[in-house]
Amino acid sequence: MTxxxxxxxxxxxxxxxxxxxGLARFMRRICSEIGAQRxxxxxxxxxxxxxxxxxxxxxxxxxxxxxLGSEGIARILESGIAAGAGMRSRALLAAGASFLTTExxxxxxxxxxxxxxxxxxxxxxxxxxxxxxxxxxxxxxGDALSRIHMKCCYALVQFFAATGGRAxxxxxxxxxxxCLMWVSEGKTxxxxxxxLGVSSNTVNSxxxxxxxxxxxxxxxxxxxxxxxxxxx
Amino acid sequence: xxxxxxxxxxxxxxHDRDEIGSLxxxxxxxxxxxxxxxAEGFTLLFAAAQGDARRLVPLFxxxxxxxxxxxxALTGPDTANFGRQVxxxxxxxxxxAKGAASFLDASARVWSIEAVPPVTGSSIIIFxxxxxxxxxxxxxxxxxxxxxxxxxLCEAHAACFEIFAQVAQLRKQDGNTQRPMSKRELECLRLxxxxxxxxxxxxxxxxxxxxxxxxxxxxxxxxxxxxRIHAVAKALRCGMIx
Numbered sequence: 302m303t304x305x306x307x308x309x310x311x312x313x314x315x316x317x318x319x320x321x322x323g324l325a326r327f328m329r330r331i332c333s334e335i336g337a338q339r340x341x342x343x344x345x346x347x348x349x350x351x352x353x354x355x356x357x358x359x360x361x362x363x364x365x366x367x368x369l370g371s372e373g374i375a376r377i378l379e380s381g382i383a384a385g386a387g388m389r390s391r392a393l394l395a396a397g398a399s400f401l402t403t404e405x406x407x408x409x410x411x412x413x414x415x416x417x418x419x420x421x422x423x424x425x426x427x428x429x430x431x432x433x434x435x436x437x438x439x440x441x442x443g444d445a446l447s448r449i450h451m452k453c454c455y456a457l458v459q460f461f462a463a464t465g466g467r468a469x470x471x472x473x474x475x476x477x478x479x480c481l482m483w484v485s486e487g488k489t490x491x492x493x494x495x496x497l498g499v500s501s502n503t504v505n506s507x508x509x510x511x512x513x514x515x516x517x518x519x520x521x522x523x524x525x526x527x528x529x530x531x532x533x
Numbered sequence: 534x535x536x537x538x539x540x541x542x543x544x545x546x547x548h549d550r551d552e553i554g555s556l557x558x559x560x561x562x563x564x565x566x567x568x569x570x571x572a573e574g575f576t577l578l579f580a581a582a583q584g585d586a587r588r589l590v591p592l593f594x595x596x597x598x599x600x601x602x603x604x605x606a607l608t609g610p611d612t613a614n615f616g617r618q619v620x621x622x623x624x625x626x627x628x629x630a631k632g633a634a635s636f637l638d639a640s641a642r643v644w645s646i647e648a649v650p651p652v653t654g655s656s657i658i659i660f661x662x663x664x665x666x667x668x669x670x671x672x673x674x675x676x677x678x679x680x681x682x683x684x685x686l687c688e689a690h691a692a693c694f695e696i697f698a699q700v701a702q703l704r705k706q707d708g709n710t711q712r713p714m715s716k717r718e719l720e721c722l723r724l725x726x727x728x729x730x731x732x733x734x735x736x737x738x739x740x741x742x743x744x745x746x747x748x749x750x751x752x753x754x755x756x757x758x759x760x761r762i763h764a765v766a767k768a769l770r771c772g773m774i775x
Contacts, residue, residue: 315639315640315643315644315683316643317643379727379775380775381774381775383775385694385698386662386690386691386694386695387691387692387693387694387695387696387697387698388694388695388698423623423663424623425621425622425623426621426623447691448684448687448688448691449687450687450691451686451687451690451691451694452644452683452687454623454624455623455624455644455645455687456644458623458624484762485762485763485766486763486766487758487759487760487762487763487766489760517728518728518729519728519730520762521725521726521728521761521762521765522726522727522728524726524762524765524766525725525726525727525728525765525766525769528766528769528770529769
């Protein structure tokens with residue numbers, strides 16, 4: 302086998318994803334499999350507060366990122382348009398997406414994101430969104446998109462396991478998480494105190510810490526953030 | 534009067550028939566999938582939450598409406614650890630019976646993990662699944678003649694999600710089954726989840742504070758929740774709001 306052939310071989314063979322470079326290589330291969338040019342793996346950022354996102358890896362050009370901004374990306378993630386495993390996805394601009402502002406649409410269109418699909422990936426309880434775009438409408442293969450969905454989830458599990466990225470996605474202590482879980486089940490502070498065998502002041506302080514860590518404005522938002530990011 | 538009674542009953546009857554019909558359809562889909570994987574049996578399990586613990590509850594298997602020995606083995610009394618593992622893992626898990634041949638090719642093994650399930654007679658592959666309602670579960674296939682490559686693994690797993698979503702829809706006990714939520718009620722819930730107070734919701738939607746509160750009270754009742762936060766959590770978990 303020639304050196305070039307070995308290179309091609311190693312590029313097409315399935316290998317565990319253990320680094321950011323590996324993840325980017327994996328995503329490029331996925332893109333060519335489904336007919337997309339641009340990809341982005343992105344998470345709502347619980348630490349940085351509402352409307353902020355943290356991008357794990359992407360091959361978007363800088364201008365496109367700047368024009369859409371983290372707020373624009375957050376609007377896409379929060380809109381509920383993302384398709385889960387086993388679901389068909391609708392293209393962003395074609396779906397008459399009313400959650401996008403005129404500027405968002407222009408940013409996407411100007412930078413060649415004509416057909417964009419958003420998939421909601423779950424990797425061991427952590428939610429990550431994948432955006433796939435093509436420069437021409439109708440180029441992305443819908444069947445292939447649902448086929449590669451789980452593969453992307455597996456790759457993320459491996460990536461998080463290898464890089465310890467999941468730890469930062471869950472900033473709560475075990476006690477704080479427990480308190481939020483019970484509050485989300487409709488328990489009052491006093492009831493949670495009884496269940497956990499601590500005082501209600503302690504429960505309130507756990508919850509206050511969780512609210513602070515999420516940059517949330519109140520309990521309801523902290524609960525919602527925790528559920529959305531799969532912590533509870 | 535008689536006709537009124539009939540019209541009262543008809544929707545309920547047809548609903549039941551639909552429900553059984555869809556369940557049979559889901560069983561058929563699992564049969565098809567089992568055939569594709571070369572499996573002899575399968576079982577669909579729900580993870581039931583008990584506080585912070587998870588227990589697996591069977592819904593159906595290949596002997597539907599019976600219960601197979603595989604189902605019994607995976608849902609027995611000492612399976613709490615397995616239940617927890619299934620409801621926190623994303624990747625497929627496999628277990629090879631003593632003396633059985635390896636049934637995953639090299640690329641499929643890259644994406645899956647070896648599991649230690651409760652003892653079963655034959656090799657199994659476990660596909661952890663969840664529905665939009667954030668209900669967890671798994672579809673398990675068993676057999677000593679299975680053969681699975683990377684593409685089959687990914688496709689089968691996606692198909693499992695599809696089947697699970699379908700049956701989870703049938704089993705939706707929270708919320709939806711009663712009175713449907715109005716658009717405004719959902720909007721108020723969504724804004725509450727985004728951290729807005731009643732005052733802010735009223736301003737955002739151009740309502741009076743009183744009306745916004747009324748919408749939230751209604752949705753709390755409809756979701757059978759004890760308070761607002763509980764309602765938001767329920768709505769998020771069953772996918773009514775994103």
